[in-house]
Amino acid sequence: MLPAARIGLLVAALLSAAGCVDKGKSGEGEGAGKQPATAATATGNATDPALNWGGTTPHDTPPIANPLLAQAEAVMRKADPGFDRFDVNYTTGDLDRDGRDDVVIEYGVGDEGAMRHVAKSIYVLLARDGGLQLQPEVTDAFSGCPVVREIVGGQLLADALEACIVPFPKTIGYYAFEWDAQRKRLRQVYEQDTEQRVVMRLQQLREALLAQRKDEIDLHLRAGPLPVAPAERDKPRAAPEQVFADAALRRGFSDTVGMLSHVEFKDDGEHQRKASLPAPANAQSAERALYIDLQPRADDSLFESDGYTYVLDASVLVRWPDPGKTGGHQVRFNLIDGDLYLSEHGAFDMDEEG
Structure with a gap:
């Protein structure tokens, strides 16, 4: 190829x-x-x-x-x-x-x-x-x-x-x-539109997590789509990252997607949208938030995987708090061909970001 x-x-x-x-x-x-x-x-x-x-x-x-x-x-x-x-x-x-x-x-x-x-x-x-x-x-x-x-x-x-x-x-x-x-x-x-597509895919991933449908979950925990050519599909590939193997992370993500699915998006920049729920009053924890970047930077707008080049139609970030701490966890996906694929995940801290 x-x-x-x-x-x-x-x-x-x-x-x-x-x-x-x-x-x-x-x-x-x-x-x-x-x-x-x-x-x-x-x-x-x-x-x-x-x-x-x-x-x-x-x-x-x-x-x-x-x-x-x-x-x-x-x-x-x-x-x-x-x-x-x-x-x-x-x-x-x-x-x-x-x-x-x-x-x-x-x-x-x-x-x-x-x-x-x-x-x-x-x-x-x-x-x-x-x-x-x-x-x-x-x-x-x-x-x-x-x-x-x-x-x-x-x-x-x-x-x-x-x-x-x-x-x-x-x-x-x-x-x-x-x-x-x-x-x-x-x-x-x-x-x-792109926002509606992202919310639908996140809801579907949430439902798969709640029902423990591993095959459906794993589809979203790879960096990109399966190769289109059958011969390419049979080649060894990196295993999907088991982001949600931990029950607390599974629950945090599922709860956040469920809570934010019906929250109205607001502008968070020229091409950014945000839906969020603030932390409880007097709490120092992070908010639950869903960010959608509709125009990833030019150098981030294409993604290569298995010899193919894909267009990144949006970057999607889901964040939720870690109770009792100033930070929490986040998972970032790329929207490619109408589906979500894992980009990165890990902990974040508001104090360090601020």
Whole structure:
């Protein structure tokens, strides 16, 4: 695998995104273990500029035959012969809840012409007795630069990126859609901004801690996502840090997330948000607080793991007091591809900080 983040390759990526290099790619979405499909891999904003051209999908794994995606490509080429001229991304799953896998295709990062512009298109192909059936275009259901992620439980999960033709775009919104069979269109189930996404993920981690679901907990106690390529996943990796092995830390974190989940965020700087509960009157202990930095410093905005470069969409810090002391404990996470991954943890002291 080529190293990520080489300036020359970034330039090549931008030229290719602008249409100066004619490439097509196709990859299946994250569902079922993020298995790659035809000529590319799963979705996600992990990128290697040498292999990706301004979008969000690395494509450095060998082709894997998938009859469903081959059928989808055939349907799309008949409907739009040039559909794979630019970026193509797939995700599969049962969207209409009939027990059969459907396909959602997202394609296009630019159109040729006197005025070049971003032009992504998204289509749904539903499984029918005669094969995949193309539905009316559903692009209008999305805002921003859309990226389809996966189909889970009959819902299509998707993200909105800040831009389509930059090498490392930030995610600015998270969506879920269901299929409206009567109207033949996607119906939005929810829309989340970054703050809402962070709170949801923290709540889910809290629930996993309370239920002692170790596998779910460990997903958040690594530095970054699992590699998208199956061959890379089998390589030895550092074990997740057992931050919450201590019952007191588990309880402190869980209590703090539970208390702050419904506290209104306030500005704590130009790009910082804070939700907090002050310490009791006359107490010298620290407050319970949740900090979200929506714009990590330029030198901290990218993170490399397992040969991929990820965009840090936010930095998240959870703090809670140690009873009877002037400090407490803190855990910092990075928000990557809509999930939280451990950055650092440890004790802090207000006297030392002050």
